[in-house]
Amino acid sequence: MSSPAPTRPRRGFGRTPDDGPRATFSQLLPYLLEHRTVLSWVIVISVLGAGASLAQPLLVGQVITVVEGRGDLGGLVALLVVLVIVSGLLSGFGHYLLQRTGEGVVLSSRRSLVRRLLHLPIAEFDQRRTGDLVSRVGSDTTLLRAVLTQGLVEAIGGSLTFVGALIAMLVIDPVLLGLTLLVIAVSVVTVVLLAARIRVASRKAQERVGDLAAAVERAISSVRTVRAANATDREIAHVEADARGAWEQGIKVARISALVVPISSIALQVSFLVVLGVGGYRVASGAIEIADLVAFILFLFLMIGPLGQAFGAITSVNSALGALGRIQEIIALPSETDGDAALTPAPTDPSSTDVALAFEEVGFRYPEQARRTEAEKAAAAVAGEIERDTTVLRGVSFSVPTGSRTALVGPSGAGKSTVLALIERFYDASEGVIRMGGVDIRALDRTELRSRIGYVEQDAPVLAGTLRQNLLLGTPEASDEQCIAVLRSVNLGEVLDRTDAGLDAQVGEDGVMLSGGERQRLAIARALLAAPPILLLDESTSSLDGRNEQLMREAIDAVAENRTLIVIAHRLSTVVDSDQIVVLDHGRVVGTGTHSELVAAVPLYRDLAKHQLLV
Known part of the structure; x- marks a missing residue:
């Protein structure tokens, strides 16, 4: 069995939901400047559209003057029609460019976010909910589109129209302009006061959407367990509670936004009257x-x-x-490799020594508690929170000769799976050193390190998709013949022959279309296909019956020649033929031999x- 997983920090410890992350406009600018060429064209179009719009009231005034003098209107009317058409065309084309750029902003933000997500330390995933992370990629990034499509860039062109209309109105009648500006100033002050509340309410609404996504992901991923426990209605109630929380926060955003939307309309009506x-x-x-007066009124509308x-731009x-x-x-957040640049690169090939792996007084404690400051620990103590001892390994020392087979055994929670996680550098040891071929693995490039290790x-x-996609996850260059051969070597030929799809057969979400033993054998086949120098097998035969276990042992024996194996044993039959056995208990090595x-x-x-190691 694996070591106890770290628990998520209690909600309310450290930073509370009310002092959550806040972005500034300067952080938004890089997403916009990435599309500066298109945005420049949009601004040019907006300027041309503003010029076409500003010319119309002047022409209307001329038309009225000509009518009063009983002159010829033909040329003025034609020019006015042309300006209206040109203004409409420019507006439509500018809108298309903004929509396209908005989608580009969403794409670039999603790429940055996904790139960072998939490089986060494993400890971050231990403490965060999957559904909330998915919500950030989907829902949160979508809101960035509104920055462009709901007024920001249009407001730049609109500001030219505003200034031009202001100047024209000043020339026509300063008295009327003064009264108009008094009404507008009141509306502007009101919107500015509401802007901060909109930002806070929007952030909280997105947090509630993240809670909802996490609840849905939890219910769907565990739907069989939920059904078997007759807990469907309780899960529905749980999800509905999160859905209602998201709704309530959305209503708060709508309520504040509703105060902003009519302000421009009220300002227009009062100014007009x-x-x-x-x-x-x-x-x-x-x-x-x-x-x-007619021209002034038209400029007022402009x-x-x-x-x-x-106002719309402020809201969006x-x-x-x-x-x-x-x-x-x-x-x-730092990626798992951010601290690696300070390390001295390994000078030698770790595969060239007689000792493949060595643990030297290795200790490990889950980062959740290790990274708490003394002040945070004190605050937790005052709140009555009992500090749980998250130390998993204590002074672990053993070596694994190259080409040998080492079995790790021990009771549940002894730290066996943690040993493999440290070798893969999913976590780094809190104390001591782990060496590969005599080299501290922290001095090895992670990509190179993991390319030398097969981990089951x-x-x-099993990933959703086909048999081929699962097998090629770590070995994309493998041929179909190699894929078929490795599947048959782990007794998965029957899965290949079930349908005419062969390697293109779907395995379903989380491999649901395969049995537990088939999923385990497929995972082993994926590791065997890469044929790395070191294989880490975490209770890899635990879901197999006697016949398939024997076939699996034969396959592993065949591929293990001249390779180093570290196996977490579930059954005595897996242990007895090992070159050495390391016995762990409560995170300590209590025997080797x-x-x-x-x-x-x-x-x-x-x-x-x-008891046949069945623990």
Whole structure:
């Protein structure tokens, strides 16, 4: 059995949900600048569209003047129609470019996030929920599209329209402009005050969506267990509770946004009424002409439009920054290789020595507790939280000769699976040194290290897809003939022959279309196909019946020639032929030797052997 897995930190310890990640606009800029060429064209189009829009009120004023003088309207009307058409075409093309760029921003953010996710240390996955991570890739990144498609870049072009209309209105009548700006200033102050609340509410809404995704992933991945336990209705209630939490946060965002949306409309209506009333009086008094009032009103509509875009941009940007904070939280995490650059590269080939692997006083403690500061530990103690001892290995020392077979045995929780995880560098030892061929494995490139190791996990995970895709995961250059040969060597020929699909046969989500033993044999076949110098087998025959176990042992024996094997033993038959057996108990080595030596000298091993190691 594997060592106890680290538990997720209790919600509320350390950082609380209310002081979660927050992004700044400067962190959003790199995603936008990646598409600066297209955005430049969008801005140019926006400027041209603004010019076409600003020219229209002036032409309308000219039309009114010509009508009053009973002149010819043909040329002015034609020009006005052309400007309206050009403005519409420019708006449509600019909208397409923005939508396309928005999708590009989502793509680049997803690529960055996925690249970081799949390079995170294993310890991060121990403490985070899969569904929440998936939500960040899907839901959170989608919100970044709104930055472009809901007003930010359009607001840049709109600002030109706003300034141009402002100047024209100043020339026409400064008094009317002053009254208009007073109304607009009140609306702007209101929107700015609401912006911070939108960002906080949006971030919390995305966190609730992450909770919902995690709950759905949990229920679906364990659906057979849930059904067997008659817990379907309870799981539905659990998911619905998270769905309602997401709904409630979404309503809060909608409530705040609803305050922003009508502000531009109210500002337009109030401004229009003020201009119409005061402007009518000024026309009657002879202060301005009727043509000037009409042009002023048209410019007012042109000015309020960009103001609405700016308000929409504030809402969308603050929503996006809330989601970007969750994205940046993951991107800011160190990858598992970030600390490797400071290490001195290994000077020799680790395969050239007589000792393949050596553990020297190795200790290991799960990072969850190890990385707590003293202040955090004190805070946890005050809160009544009992610090759990997460030390798994203590002073472990043993060596594995090249080309030998070593078995690890011991009770459940003794640390056997942790030994293999440390060899793979899923974690680094808290104390001591692990050497491969005499070289500290922390000085080896991880890619090179793992290319020399074949690892079959305890649960024998199978990826959704085909038999071929599973086999080629670590050996993409292998031929179909090699794939078929290795499948038959582990007695999976029957799976190949079930359908005409052969290697293209689907295995289902998590290999559900295969039996437990078949999944385990497929995982072993995947490792055998790569033919690495070192094989790590974590209870690889635990799901096999007697006949398939014998066939599997024969296959492993065949491929083990001139290779180093470390096997976590589940059955006595796997142990007795080993060159050496390492007995672990409570994270310590309590005996090393052959089967006969340990039976005579180590009481724990004698007891395990008596019960066929079935622990």
